[in-house]
Amino acid sequence: MTWPAGWAALLLAGAFEVGFASMLKLSDGFTRLVPSVLFALFAFLSFWLLTRAIETIPLGTAYAVWTGIGAVGTVAVGILFFQDPATFWRMAFVAGLIVCLVGLKVVSPA
Numbered sequence: 001m002t003w004p005a006g007w008a009a010l011l012l013a014g015a016f017e018v019g020f021a022s023m024l025k026l027s028d029g030f031t032r033l034v035p036s037v038l039f040a041l042f043a044f045l046s047f048w049l050l051t052r053a054i055e056t057i058p059l060g061t062a063y064a065v066w067t068g069i070g071a072v073g074t075v076a077v078g079i080l081f082f083q084d085p086a087t088f089w090r091m092a093f094v095a096g097l098i099v100c101l102v103g104l105k106v107v108s109p110a
Contacts (some may be wrong), residue, residue, distance in 0.1 A: 010062055018069070018076075021040055023036070023039035061104050071097060
């Protein structure tokens, strides 16, 4: 896998992480079939893409970015769809997380 493809795989892996976290919530403790199946599918795809991404991206960077995308995306999904609070401090810390993720991308070796 090439370097840009590794980053594309990592971004997609992060998106699937948001998907599996959201499906985990919707599965209601794995008692609902469709969200439970989607959870498993999204989790598999997320980990598979992460595995592909670490072929070209340092492990620590890839893992931090993957979890960061998942965290930021899941906070957004929680606010938009599950009535999670969007307080000033929550948004400030999410913004700080985004700055850190961009910093990891910038300093990652090519």
